[in-house]
Amino acid sequence: MIKTISNLGSYVLDGIEQIGRTFNLLLIILWKILQPPYQIFPIIKQVYFIGARSMTVIIISGVTIGMVLGLQFYNTLERFGSVGVLGSAVALSIIRELGPVMTALMVVGRAGSAICAELGIMRITEQVDALECMAISPDKYLVAPKLVGGVISVPLLNFVFNVVAIGGGYFVGVVLFGVSEGSYVNGMIDSVLWSDVRLGLVKSIIFGLLITLICCAKGFYLHLSKYGSQGAEGVSRATTDAVVISSVSVLFCDFIIGALMS
Amino acid sequence: MSANAIEIRDLVVDYGSRRILTNISFDIRQGEIMVIMGGSGAGKSTLLRCLLGLKKPTSGHIHMLGTDICHASQAELYKLREKMGVAFQRGALFTSMSVAENIQLPLREHTDLDESTIQIMTRIKLDMVNMLPYEHLMPSELSGGMAKRAALARAIIMDPKLLFFDEPSAGLDPITSAELDELILLLKKSMRMTIVVVTHELESVFAIADRIAILGEGKLIQVGTPEEIRNSSNETIINLLNRTPRENNVDRDTHLERLTKDTQ
Amino acid sequence: MQCNLRSENDYDVLELGGEIDFHYSPDLREHILAPLKEGRPLLIDMENVSYIDSSGIASLVEGFQTAKSAKLAYGLLKISDPALQVLTLTRLDRVFTLYDNAEQFHAQI
Numbered sequence: 094m095i096k097t098i099s100n101l102g103s104y105v106l107d108g109i110e111q112i113g114r115t116f117n118l119l120l121i122i123l124w125k126i127l128q129p130p131y132q133i134f135p136i137i138k139q140v141y142f143i144g145a146r147s148m149t150v151i152i153i154s155g156v157t158i159g160m161v162l163g164l165q166f167y168n169t170l171e172r173f174g175s176v177g178v179l180g181s182a183v184a185l186s187i188i189r190e191l192g193p194v195m196t197a198l199m200v201v202g203r204a205g206s207a208i209c210a211e212l213g214i215m216r217i218t219e220q221v222d223a224l225e226c227m228a229i230s231p232d233k234y235l236v237a238p239k240l241v242g243g244v245i246s247v248p249l250l251n252f253v254f255n256v257v258a259i260g261g262g263y264f265v266g267v268v269l270f271g272v273s274e275g276s277y278v279n280g281m282i283d284s285v286l287w288s289d290v291r292l293g294l295v296k297s298i299i300f301g302l303l304i305t306l307i308c309c310a311k312g313f314y315l316h317l318s319k320y321g322s323q324g325a326e327g328v329s330r331a332t333t334d335a336v337v338i339s340s341v342s343v344l345f346c347d348f349i350i351g352a353l354m355s
Numbered sequence: 356m357s358a359n360a361i362e363i364r365d366l367v368v369d370y371g372s373r374r375i376l377t378n379i380s381f382d383i384r385q386g387e388i389m390v391i392m393g394g395s396g397a398g399k400s401t402l403l404r405c406l407l408g409l410k411k412p413t414s415g416h417i418h419m420l421g422t423d424i425c426h427a428s429q430a431e432l433y434k435l436r437e438k439m440g441v442a443f444q445r446g447a448l449f450t451s452m453s454v455a456e457n458i459q460l461p462l463r464e465h466t467d468l469d470e471s472t473i474q475i476m477t478r479i480k481l482d483m484v485n486m487l488p489y490e491h492l493m494p495s496e497l498s499g500g501m502a503k504r505a506a507l508a509r510a511i512i513m514d515p516k517l518l519f520f521d522e523p524s525a526g527l528d529p530i531t532s533a534e535l536d537e538l539i540l541l542l543k544k545s546m547r548m549t550i551v552v553v554t555h556e557l558e559s560v561f562a563i564a565d566r567i568a569i570l571g572e573g574k575l576i577q578v579g580t581p582e583e584i585r586n587s588s589n590e591t592i593i594n595l596l597n598r599t600p601r602e603n604n605v606d607r608d609t610h611l612e613r614l615t616k617d618t619q
Numbered sequence: 620m621q622c623n624l625r626s627e628n629d630y631d632v633l634e635l636g637g638e639i640d641f642h643y644s645p646d647l648r649e650h651i652l653a654p655l656k657e658g659r660p661l662l663i664d665m666e667n668v669s670y671i672d673s674s675g676i677a678s679l680v681e682g683f684q685t686a687k688s689a690k691l692a693y694g695l696l697k698i699s700d701p702a703l704q705v706l707t708l709t710r711l712d713r714v715f716t717l718y719d720n721a722e723q724f725h726a727q728i
Contacts, residue, residue: 130464219447226407227461228436230429466641468674469648475677479709514640514672545708546672 107319114317115310118232122240125233132238139242140249143204143305147250150199155254158191159183159261166262167270176266180277181284183262187255188289190347193296196251197304197343200243201336205308208239209335212312213328217321221313236309243305244298251297292354299346304339311335359418360385360517360549361406366415368401374573375401376412381568381578388543388550390560393570394595399553402570403521406551407441408432420516437465440510444521446502448494448509455481455490458509465513480508483538499526507535511542518548524556536562557596561585569595621667622650629728630660630692632721636667639675647675651682660692662724668702676709683715692728694718 126132166182212235215221224231259281266272311318311331320327361383368376376398383389393399404410405417408424417424422435448457458477462468468476481487484504494502503523510518520539524532536559542548554560560567561581568578571591577584584592593599605613620643621636631654639647654661661682679695686693694716698706706712718724 215449218445218450219443220449222407222409223441223443223447223449225409226436226439226441227464228433229460229464230433466674467645468641469645471681472644472648472674472677475680476673479673479677479680479711482710483708512673514674541708545704 111310111314111318114314115306118236118310118313119240119306121232122237125230126237126241132233135234135238136241136245139238140245143200143208143239143242143246144250146207147200147203147246148253150203151196151250151254152257154195154199155257156261156264158195159187159258159263160265161261162186162191162258163262163265163270167266167272176270176272177276178280178284179262179266179272180280183266184259184281184285185289187258187262188285188293190351192251192255192258193293193300194343194347196247196254196297197300198340200247200250200301201304201308201339201343204243204246205304205339206332206336208305209308209312209332210328212236212309213315213331214312216313216315217324217328232313236313239309240302240305244301247301247304248294248297251293255293288354292351295354296347296350299350300343303342303346307339307342308335311338358385359383360387360420361551362416362418363406364416364418366402366405366412366417368398368405368410368412370401376405376573379415379570379575381575383549383551384566385549386543386547387565388539388552388563390564390567391551391553391570392555392560392567392595393576394555394591396572397570398573399570400521403519403551403553407439407519408436437461437513438516439519440513440515440517441519442503442507442510442521442523444525445499446494446497446506448497448502448505450494453491453493454486454497454505457494457505458512460509461513476512477508480512481505483511484508485534500528500531503527504531504535507538511546514546516548518542518550520550520552520554522554523552524554524559532556532559533562535559539563557598620647622647624650624654626659627721627725630662630725632662632664632696634664634667636669638670639668640670640672641674644672644674644678648678648681651678652685655682655685655689655691655693658689658691660728661686662692662694662696662718662721664696665699665702666697668699671702671705673705673709676705676711679715680711692724694724694727696721696724 162183163179166179167176170176170179170182215235221231221235224234263277267274267277311334315321315327315331318331320330323330359382363382364380366376366379367374379402391399391402401410405412412425415425419435420438422431424432424435427435448454449460452460455477458480459473462473462476478487478490481490484507486501486504486508489497489501494505497505503526507523523535527535539550539552540563543550552563564581566578566580567584569576569584569592576589576591577587585596587593620639621634623634625632625634633650633654635647651661651663663679683693696718698717703712706715
């Protein structure tokens with residue numbers, strides 16, 4: 094009994110320590126990116142990596158989700174005789190909720206895990222130490238471009254997701270089920286407001302920061318975590334944890350942001 | 356300042372509740388080659404990490420070229436590091452860059468030299484470690500020995516005043532190992548470098564060391580010239596030099612019990 | 620670093636002195652390439668060089684290659700001990716042509 098409580102206690106303490114470290118990393122980086130040399134080219138490179146790595150998955154999942162939404166909404170709306178609002182329903186769901194959340198989750202799987210693994214391996218093979226000893230600040234050189242790259246890429250990917258998802262809904266509703274094109278498109282234009290778009294944008298920017306930060310911190314601080322000395326297995330555990338924690342955080346923040354901005 | 360490049364005073368290092376280094380104090384003189392030796396677990400790697408500024412000790416001071424690195428700001432530490440070169444045990448080359456790009460990184464980050472100058476400097480250093488034909492290879496395409504040589508080229512690209520080696524000969528064939536020893540001696544003479552080598556390869560030690568520091572169980576056993584160390588009467592040192600295997604003094608009954616515990 | 624360019628009849632002499640490290644080598648590089656670009660053979664007087672690092676050596680190498688391409692004579696005069704040690708270390712002592720006096724160089728032009 095005592096053992097369970099003490100295990101729980103150490104678990105919580107470890108969690109708090111990690112949150113503190115992660116937040117600390119964010120502050121350090123925010124401070125350092127404001128000082129020269131500015132890592133412009135590495136940032137562009139990271140935007141490309143994170144964006145390019147995830148583009149296929151975003152398009153495929155976007156179209157699929159859009160089609161699923163089209164299907165399900167049509168099904169429900171038909172019972173109430175309101176298929177005319179299909180366009181609005183799909184568009185609002187995508188723009189406010191599913192776009193930001195699904196984009197973030199897909200990017201975590203594709204780019205986030207890769208980032209965590211890359212930094213973790215660099216840490217255990219002393220590459221991070223080598224940078225330190227060359228007077229090159231590893232948080233500025235390695236982590237900062239990834240963080241900025243994530244904050245820029247995720248909203249851009251979100252935009253792509255939204256477009257193809259709405260297209261997917263259009264395909265199912267208008268092409269397959271014969272909903273009038275006019276009502277789909279005009280319904281969408283009428284009901285989507287700037288506040289909806291703004292909500293989606295704020296969410297995707299925050300998610301971008303959140304998932305990149307968590308994945309970077311998990312990899313970068315691998316040596317300070319409880320599996321830091323486990324070599325390759327440690328890296329895979331850190332990566333799995335990073336993916337799980339990022340995903341759950343996204344879902345949690347989704348609710349918080351939604352509640353605060355309504 | 357004095358003729359010492361590095362002064363270590365009362366260094367104490369703990370990892371959690373384990374004390375790894377106890378009251379280490381010694382000097383490393385400018386322009387000398389100091390070899391740090393000791394058995395496994397003696398604390399050599401920890402001492403090296405402290406010297407590199409990668410580990411802050413529990414207490415004590417390390418004065419390096421005038422700066423106390425244990426109490427220095429990051430800016431001061433970085434300034435000092437531009438005069439230091441480190442060759443890590445497994446190379447620690449950046450796997451996303453070619454050998455040449457690895458070596459050039461400090462030049463690109465810290466100097467305004469022309470592209471052509473950077474290229475020529477890189478090739479000069481590669482030639483010094485016999486790696487010139489491999490400048491465009493990626494680290495994953497190198498053997499262990501080649502990776503260590505590339506890492507050395509990277510460590511000396513900025514002509515540092517202080518050079519650190521972590522197990523330089525581990526994994527190298529005897530000829531390459533001897534060539535490396537030659538190079539270390541030449542670096543000391545021509546570039547006036549102070550060189551710190553952590554190793555247990557005995558042959559290299561006596562070939563290159565001006566002085567040797569021997570650690571045992573986290574304490575400094577002795578610091579002296581190779582002659583003094585060879586003539587030491589300290590048991591640990593004698594065993595280390597003679598490569599005496601550790602004794603297994605357990606009586607017969609106890610040993611039998613250990614072997615068959617929980618088996619019946 | 621001290622750096623002074625002097626013109627003889629059919630060649631230039633670049634007199635170097637002091638310590639040459641990566642703060643000064645871009646400057647050195649300019650001083651070496653300028654006369655070569657004008658088609659003047661170049662002799663570099665290294666007598667008073669107390670220290671030269673590999674960035675300085677790299678500039679000397681680049682000068683040599685430029686001179687070679689332009690078929691101009693190029694050499695190092697009265698190389699100081701510290702500089703010779705660095706040249707030996709970097710295995711370039713066999714690459715450069717080293718002269719003890721200016722007449723030897725003049726004979727090569």
